Amino acid sequence: MESKHVHQQIAAMRQSFFDEEVLDEFFSQLEQLEDQNNPNFVEEVFTMYFRDSTTLLETVEQAMKTISITLAKLDKILHQLKGSSASVGAKKVLNEINKTRQVLEKGNLEGTKAGIWEMRKEYESLKAKLEPYFQV
Amino acid sequence: VVIYAAGSGDVSDLTAPSSIDLRSVSLLDSDHSLAQVSLFDSVVSEMARNGGVAWMRTTEKIGGYDLSTSDTEEVHVLAVDDSLVDRKVIERLLRISSCKVTAVDSGRRALQYLGLDEEIQKKETNGFDGLKVDLIITDYCMPGMTGYELLKKVKESSAFREIPVVIMSSENVIARIDRCLEEGAEDFIVKPVKLSDVKRIIDYTTTELREGEQREGARAKRRGINKRKQREGDDDLSSSPPSTLSSSTSSSPSSSIQSATAPSSPSTLDSPTRRLKMTSSE
Numbered sequence: 476m477e478s479k480h481v482h483q484q485i486a487a488m489r490q491s492f493f494d495e496e497v498l499d500e501f502f503s504q505l506e507q508l509e510d511q512n513n514p515n516f517v518e519e520v521f522t523m524y525f526r527d528s529t530t531l532l533e534t535v536e537q538a539m540k541t542i543s544i545t546l547a548k549l550d551k552i553l554h555q556l557k558g559s560s561a562s563v564g565a566k567k568v569l570n571e572i573n574k575t576r577q578v579l580e581k582g583n584l585e586g587t588k589a590g591i592w593e594m595r596k597e598y599e600s601l602k603a604k605l606e607p608y609f610q611v
Numbered sequence: 612v613v614i615y616a617a618g619s620g621d622v623s624d625l626t627a628p629s630s631i632d633l634r635s636v637s638l639l640d641s642d643h644s645l646a647q648v649s650l651f652d653s654v655v656s657e658m659a660r661n662g663g664v665a666w667m668r669t670t671e672k673i674g675g676y677d678l679s680t681s682d683t684e685e686v687h688v689l690a691v692d693d694s695l696v697d698r699k700v701i702e703r704l705l706r707i708s709s710c711k712v713t714a715v716d717s718g719r720r721a722l723q724y725l726g727l728d729e730e731i732q733k734k735e736t737n738g739f740d741g742l743k744v745d746l747i748i749t750d751y752c753m754p755g756m757t758g759y760e761l762l763k764k765v766k767e768s769s770a771f772r773e774i775p776v777v778i779m780s781s782e783n784v785i786a787r788i789d790r791c792l793e794e795g796a797e798d799f800i801v802k803p804v805k806l807s808d809v810k811r812i813i814d815y816t817t818t819e820l821r822e823g824e825q826r827e828g829a830r831a832k833r834r835g836i837n838k839r840k841q842r843e844g845d846d847d848l849s850s851s852p853p854s855t856l857s858s859s860t861s862s863s864p865s866s867s868i869q870s871a872t873a874p875s876s877p878s879t880l881d882s883p884t885r886r887l888k889m890t891s892s893e
Contacts (some may be wrong), residue, residue: 554752558781559696562803 549587550579556594567597686816687711691721691749691761692779697802701748701779704809713744718756718764721749727768744774746816750802751780751787759791766795775819777812779804 492498502517509516553576560569575590688710692698698714705712715721722728725744747765751758758778766772775797780787788799800808 554781555694558752558802559694561781562694562697562700564803 546579550576553579565598565601568594568601571597685709685711686745686813686820687713687743688746688748688813689721689724689744690714691716691718691747691753691758693717693750693753697750697779701804701809704804704806705748705813707806708809708813710746710813718749718753718758718761721747721761722756722764725765725768725771727764727771744771745820746775746777746797746812748777748779748812751778751782751791759787759794762791762794762796775816 492502505517505520553572557569557572557576560572571590571594575587575594578586578590686709688705690698690701690705690712692701692714693716695716698716702712702714713724715724719728724742747761749758749761756764758780762776762778765774765776772795776795777798777800778791778796779800779802781802783801791799798812800812
């Protein structure tokens with residue numbers, strides 16, 4: 476009696492996984508690989524999966540923190556560049572820096588890359604123009 | 612500095628200027644370009660830079676400035692900024708405004724200079740030694756110690772809380788400005804800093820310094836006169852000793868202060884916030 480009750484419970488739980496779409500047909504495939512010699516195959520596979528994924532997710536956390544730190548560092552550097560560009564009156568460079576910072580704030584990585592490229596262009600152009608000017 | 616003066620006075624003998632009317636003076640820089648700063652500041656800074664000062668013995672008011680009071684000590688400013696470019700600019704702005712400048716790159720170094728750093732205890736009196744700082748001007752955003760934290764440390768110290776502190780920032784954030792003013796900042800200027808900002812600050816700092824001296828009373832004035840006379844005696848300049856400097860000139864500061872400020876700057880008695888509002892409306 477008790478055993479039948481437990482079996483019903485197990486079946487219900489299993490069905491709910493499919494109903495809620497927590498698992499799909501590949502889970503069933505795993506189940507089909509079980510036999511008398513490998514009765515716990517599915518559980519073994521899942522134990523490995525959980526162990527691996529926990530480690531990977533921790534790495535993801537770290538990577539996200541590093542990205543945040545890197546982006547914050549990037550913003551700080553852009554802020555410094557902005558300050559000195561403003562102090563010397565480098566207008567075009569300043570504009571590109573401001574644009575880039577806005578894009579960076581929105582989290583748009585591709586846009587940020589493009590912005591940095593533009594900023595760099597203006598900076599090199601300014602340098603190319605002013606260096607001969609000071610020499611003359 | 613080449614001074615071309617028109618009008619009365621024997622210009623060929625600059626060692627004894629008796630009545631040169633500076634209103635008709637053109638000032639040429641060493642590279643022969645007309646200095647873009649006020650006449651008064653140029654004369655004082657150029658002369659100071661040349662290692663000696665030829666005291667103007669006239670007590671005439673020239674362009675609103677009473678030159679006989681130019682012998683009060685220069686304002687000594689401690690400038691704090693982590694940016695090399697900004698440090699160079701602010702140092703120049705301050706020098707042009709006739710200040711002595713000490714520029715450091717961090718709040719920590721500023722505290723060390725003042726002698727407030729816990730690790731390096733320097734005996735720093737508030738007296739008349741050469742390191743006395745009259746004004747601190749600091750950037751807000753700095754790694755390590757921010758300008759705000761530096762402000763707090765200065766205002767917390769009994770020895771230095773009287774020193775006015777001005778905050779500079781590239782961000783015009785009201786909350787930040789309020790916070791700094793609440794903590795006792797004298798003023799808050801937005802970067803990039805303009806010469807007019809610096810002049811305004813130096814003007815009222817100078818005025819407050821002079822008023823402070825007056826409040827000390829006659830004894831301080833006598834002490835000041837003696838110091839001046841000593842210094843004049845020690846001066847080994849091309850100019851002849853200014854024996855005609857009368858004691859009446861030393862008491863003239865009070866009457867000439869209001870005319871010593873540039874026309875564009877507000878009255879020195881304005882509260883920092885009023886000054887600030889004027890700044891932001893410029």
